[in-house]
Amino acid sequence: MSSVEDRKPGRRARLRAQTTAEIKRIALEHMAEQGADAISLRAIAREMDMSGSAIYSYFDTRDDLISTLIGDVYTALVEAVEAARDAVPEDDPGGRIVAWGEALRAWSLANPQGFRLLYGDPVAGYRPPVEGPAPEAAGRACLGLVGLVAAAWPSARTSQEDPSARWSDFSEDLAAKVRERHPDLPPAAVALALRLWGRMHGPVALELHGHLGPQAHHPDRLYRLELLDLVRSLGLPGS
Template sequence: MGRREKQREITREEIKALARQQMAADGTAALSLGGIARAMELTPSALYRYYASRDELITALIVDAYTRLADALEASTVNHAPGDYAGRMFATGLAYREWALAQPVDFLLIFGNPIPGYQAPGDETMLPAHRVFAAFLNVLQQAYDVGVLKPSDEHHAMAERACYKGPLPPQSAISHIEPLVSYVGVTGWAKIHGMTMLELTHHLPGISDPEAFYRSECRLWALDVGLAVGPVSAGG
């Protein structure tokens, strides 16, 4: 990468950083290229040399957010043995919440209220989004393949209704997803995402220790599908 290209990339990253600051202060819907241009002491026309439109900037932010979340989920299992399916699944679930709490602006950008007038281009955002879900499915499918995953009869009955339709990322550790695994993955993701979103938006009334609550519920879900995670405390 030449000097000019490096400087261009630095400026693009600065624009994205200011966009995140703007969204943190005023919400995702308030994102304004004009406001960013003023903060950088640029004319709006100069800013358009880096991002042709507000939608292009939003798309770049969304792709970044999905990519960083997927990276965090994948990295969470590196200290677990490949055959420690319960430990890997639990670590992935914990990493999901930890990343959301550490990066609330990015998390709410991809999972919060839609931005008025913005339509995400699927050809750019879908694969990074599928990487997030694949981080869970990779572990579950591997556990299923060796007979460790043991869903209930009800899981089996519902499985055909939740067959995973998304493309698997090129770097995925698996080549296929069984409908049963897809359904189990959806139930797990719905649980951890729901708890995370409620905590992030301060809608967990009566829960004095959200982390302990989250860990306990993750463990109970894992037990429900045959992945026995040992008793865990908030510190371990």
């Protein structure tokens, strides 16, 4: 039977995880109320009745906290769009594109502060890590979009191939990962993946920032029509 001493590290770890989660929750609340620039470790410590020095045992700097928040938010978004895509059979590339796009919108509407943290104005004074605040999630998102295009490429190639596209148009890291995973895919397909992202992301950003509301009473319908038009432009049947 385990002794009380044996159980102490587990209890400390749980308490630390709870406190870390509370710090992140309050940071997002402050962001929602006052914008991302309002995120402050000292302000969070005051709200939690912690000493200023105690909170720094959880996050060394405000930048560390912001990077952690971005990583959490980005991972949650990627998991949502991947799950939606994977719920559609692989032999329906058009349906998988629509599922990814609709999951992006649904997640963004449910998590507006997370969306703004990822895609809004940069946080004043924030310096991300050299590799970026969420390299794993960003890589999954990018390669996921390329995978959608790869599945559609046999149909899309005729209308979408750009003979001027070069691998040097993209970062070395992205180009290397795509060529490893999809060795037969040309650079024009990567350009198409980025355009695909733009057509999905643009209407969502307009809606989240309040630019569609006065003009459109049913932005959900507009968004689905945009996705279906996107799918048809790739030579795929609509869903």
